[in-house]
Amino acid sequence: MTVTTRSVCPFDCPDACGLLVTVKNGHAISVSGDPDHPVTRGLLCPKMGHYEQTVHSPRRLTTPLQRVGKKGAGEFEPITWERAIKLICSRWQGICSTYGAEAILPYSYAGTMGLVQRNAGHAFFYKLGASRLERTICSPAKDAGWKMLMGDTPAMEPAEIEQSDLVIMWGINAAATSIHALRDAQAARQSGARLWAIDTYRTPTCDAVDEAFLVRPGSDGALALGMIHVIEREGLLDRRFVAANVLGFDKLAAEILPDCSPAQMSEVCGLPVSVIERLAREYARAQAPFIRLGSGLTRYGNGAMTVRTISCLPAVVGAWAKPGGGIFVGTSTGGAFPLQTVTREDFIANNPRLVSMNQLGNALTELDDPAVMALYVYHSNPATIAPDQNAVIRGLEREELFTVVHERFLTDTARYADIVLPATSSLEHPDLYRCYGGYHAQRCGAAIPPVGEAKSNWEVFCLLAAGMEWDDPFFRLSAEELIELLLVEENQWRSKAVTERLRQGEPVMLTPPTDPKKEWLTPSGKIEVLNVRDKEPLPRLLPTHAERDGYPLRLQPAVTPFALNSSFYEQDNLRSKQKCMELMMNRGDVETRNLVDGQVVIVSNDRGEVRFTLRISERIPPGTVVTEGVWWREFIPGDRGVNALTSQRLTDGGRGSTLYDVTVEVRGA
Numbered sequence: 197m198t199v200t201t202r203s204v205c206p207f208d209c210p211d212a213c214g215l216l217v218t219v220k221n222g223h224a225i226s227v228s229g230d231p232d233h234p235v236t237r238g239l240l241c242p243k244m245g246h247y248e249q250t251v252h253s254p255r256r257l258t259t260p261l262q263r264v265g266k267k268g269a270g271e272f273e274p275i276t277w278e279r280a281i282k283l284i285c286s287r288w289q290g291i292c293s294t295y296g297a298e299a300i301l302p303y304s305y306a307g308t309m310g311l312v313q314r315n316a317g318h319a320f321f322y323k324l325g326a327s328r329l330e331r332t333i334c335s336p337a338k339d340a341g342w343k344m345l346m347g348d349t350p351a352m353e354p355a356e357i358e359q360s361d362l363v364i365m366w367g368i369n370a371a372a373t374s375i376h377a378l379r380d381a382q383a384a385r386q387s388g389a390r391l392w393a394i395d396t397y398r399t400p401t402c403d404a405v406d407e408a409f410l411v412r413p414g415s416d417g418a419l420a421l422g423m424i425h426v427i428e429r430e431g432l433l434d435r436r437f438v439a440a441n442v443l444g445f446d447k448l449a450a451e452i453l454p455d456c457s458p459a460q461m462s463e464v465c466g467l468p469v470s471v472i473e474r475l476a477r478e479y480a481r482a483q484a485p486f487i488r489l490g491s492g493l494t495r496y497g498n499g500a501m502t503v504r505t506i507s508c509l510p511a512v513v514g515a516w517a518k519p520g521g522g523i524f525v526g527t528s529t530g531g532a533f534p535l536q537t538v539t540r541e542d543f544i545a546n547n548p549r550l551v552s553m554n555q556l557g558n559a560l561t562e563l564d565d566p567a568v569m570a571l572y573v574y575h576s577n578p579a580t581i582a583p584d585q586n587a588v589i590r591g592l593e594r595e596e597l598f599t600v601v602h603e604r605f606l607t608d609t610a611r612y613a614d615i616v617l618p619a620t621s622s623l624e625h626p627d628l629y630r631c632y633g634g635y636h637a638q639r640c641g642a643a644i645p646p647v648g649e650a651k652s653n654w655e656v657f658c659l660l661a662a663g664m665e666w667d668d669p670f671f672r673l674s675a676e677e678l679i680e681l682l683l684v685e686e687n688q689w690r691s692k693a694v695t696e697r698l699r700q701g702e703p704v705m706l707t708p709p710t711d712p713k714k715e716w717l718t719p720s721g722k723i724e725v726l727n728v729r730d731k732e733p734l735p736r737l738l739p740t741h742a743e744r745d746g747y748p749l750r751l752q753p754a755v756t757p758f759a760l761n762s763s764f765y766e767q768d769n770l771r772s773k774q775k776c777m778e779l780m781m782n783r784g785d786v787e788t789r790n791l792v793d794g795q796v797v798i799v800s801n802d803r804g805e806v807r808f809t810l811r812i813s814e815r816i817p818p819g820t821v822v823t824e825g826v827w828w829r830e831f832i833p834g835d836r837g838v839n840a841l842t843s844q845r846l847t848d849g850g851r852g853s854t855l856y857d858v859t860v861e862v863r864g865a
């Protein structure tokens with residue numbers, strides 16, 4: 197029998213698409229975009245077009261495994277769930293009594309974005325007293341930068357892009373990461389809008405717009421300051437809007453802008469003076485300019501300041517007052533669902549230490565008192581995606597470290613595990629989804645039974661709680677019951693009717709409780725260009741970390757349309773579209789190093805050496821090299837991926853990762 201059911205894309209993408217899954221005899225046979233979903237509208241990315249090939253991949257883990265070979269060798273034998281849970285609990289109990297519970301570290305991120313499964317381990321590890329993980333690898337600098345200027349003001353509705361007459365895709369490869377935003381921007385273009393992209397190399401998004409502008413990595417703050425300088429100098433400021441809505445513009449104009457002439461900023465960002473001037477004039481004269489800000493430019497030592505500075509632009513030209521004008525940085529719908537009913541912060545006792553997920557390498561190799569003796573990884577692949585891969589792998593190789601990995605596939609991290617547990621895919625468990633690229637939300641049930649003996653994140657934590665002999669009834673709730681706790685009562689974000697539609701599995705729109713374009717939720721009630729509470733009271737130019745490192749080339753780890761971080765490498769068709777782990781380099785930089793297209797090169801800095809296949813590309817400006825994708829070790833030319841070159845340093849605000857803030861040298865292999 198064939199049935200079609202609704203589901204939701206669980207991946208870490210702004211769009212949380214609505215899916216239609218066709219199921220035959222318990223097997224998913226095809227997946228398509230839901231035509232009735234308000235944002236997806238039937239359009240799905242290449243990765244999800246054949247999600248059934250991920251779900252039923254022959255590579256899926258189907259039973260628990262116990263290590264029999266050397267750490268990292270990937271040699272295991274199957275064991276039962278009962279035995280696996282017993283082994284884990286008895287080892288943890290031993291560690292707790294010898295070293296204390298803080299010697300146990302959970303590590304999870306965004307394999308699934310569903311509110312229940314993503315946060316399934318919080319309550320368990322809080323109750324255990326384990327070290328707490330700071331989950332800051334993605335873009336907390338973006339939130340920090342926004343907050344410094346805009347406080348708790350919610351995001352504008354991103355679909356307003358369609359009403360804009362000048363759209364800027366700024367630091368976002370929307371053709372890969374936000375295809376619905378690009379579709380909507382194209383609709384604006386049909387009605388006469390101009391489209392720009394600002395990036396560090398010529399991405400597919402640059403091909404889809406009218407004009408692309410390439411800046412040096414981490415220098416967008418300089419471009420924005422140069423533009424604001426011109427806007428002020430040439431009287432293009434919306435004085436009335438600024439007087440009524442902005443705090444401290446005069447101070448910016450007096451103390452910062454004099455040193456931000458286009459000539460000075462051109463030295464930093466690399467765009468000619470005439471281009472900075474033109475961008476400023478056309479931006480200020482547009483009726484309703486709309487900026488869609490990506491996360492790429494936040495992963496630098498100055499990332500939060502960059503977001504804060506760019507976000508001043510719509511304020512100085514009064515774009516907020518126009519339909520279609522403003523800046524979209526990302527939605528945060530925290531108030532819509534009472535997440536603490538799942539995460540149970542009330543279980544936290546004695547304030548266990550916080551460990552940054554960006555510094556896992558240090559945590560596993562240097563942290564003391566107590567050292568990390570047990571690591572539990574679920575829905576994340578830190579051996580591949582975490583910065584400073586050599587430090588992470590040195591840690592994972594420690595013989596005395598007890599590592600458990602709950603996964604769908606035998607990832608590079610799972611290869612270092614003592615115990616591997618098989619995880620369900622999103623089609624095999626229920627959840628409730630919201631997203632960071634819009635205001636939609638949707639609940640879905642399981643579409644198919646679990647593959648093999650796979651269990652969901654929540655089911656495993658229930659088994660572990662039973663294995664620890666805890667009798668708290670919370671760990672006997674089902675995932676469906678947790679979803680119901682999240683939907684309990686309506687609130688300002690969702691009416692009774694919307695909540696009921698969510699219960700029925702329909703996609704719905706949440707509504708922010710205040711008007712994002714009129715009410716500034718800051719202490720002063722204004723857009724705070726001057727923020728006296730911050731150690732940097734005004735936006736200003738800050739350097740990146742790597743500027744001080746002294747290697748001649750900027751390395752930019754970038755995204756590909758055919759994978760999502762280290763996910764989707766199991767699909768052969770998608771992987772073959774990416775060909776191999778390439779280093780793209782400008783012809784001039786290739787020739788000065790006497791290299792040739794197609795050869796294997798070694799890219800190095802203080803942290804490591806990585807082999808890539810060299811590709812000459814006119815898409816890359818001089819002085820920068822780019823690699824797309826975060827590859828599994830089995831598919832790359834050497835034994836290290838791009839993150840052997842990235843660092844554990846943090847951003848200026850939000851303690852985020854600085855994965856893009858890297859310099860290197862390149863030589864022939």
Ligand SMILES: Nc1nc2c(c(=O)[nH]1)N[C@H]1C(S)=C(S)[C@@H](COP(=O)(O)OP(=O)(O)OC[C@H]3O[C@@H](n4cnc5c(=O)[nH]c(N)nc54)[C@H](O)[C@@H]3O)O[C@H]1N2
Pocket residue numbers: 208209210334335366367368369370372373374394395396397399411412413414415416489490491492493752754755756757758759760761856
């Ligand atoms: N296909 C695909 N989709 C994805 C992902 C994926 O890996 N693949 N990842 C998902 C995740 S986890 C996230 S967080 C989002 C991120 O999605 P986005 O917000 O789009 O961010 P990125 O793609 O990381 O970076 C966007 C662009 O920033 C550019 N960039 C880098 N540094 C700078 C800079 O200093 N200045 C400027 N102007 N541009 C710069 C990069 O070249 C890239 O084109 O996408 C999600 N969606």
Ligand SMILES: Nc1nc2c(c(=O)[nH]1)N[C@H]1C(S)=C(S)[C@@H](COP(=O)(O)OP(=O)(O)OC[C@H]3O[C@@H](n4cnc5c(=O)[nH]c(N)nc54)[C@H](O)[C@@H]3O)O[C@H]1N2
Pocket residue numbers: 208304305306307308313333334335574575576577578580581582602603604605607619620621622652653753754755760761762763825826838839842855
């Ligand atoms: N070089 C470089 N490094 C990067 C990035 C980059 O662009 N370049 N991007 C960074 C960013 S923005 C992010 S957000 C992080 C993302 O880092 P991660 O969140 O670790 O993302 P993935 O690499 O997609 O790994 C997720 C894993 O979860 C597993 N999984 C999926 N669903 C489930 C489930 O329900 N249960 C369990 N137990 N497992 C599941 C998948 O099989 C997959 O192996 O990576 C960061 N690292």
Ligand SMILES: [Mo]
Pocket residue numbers: 208333334335
């Ligand atoms: Mo991310």
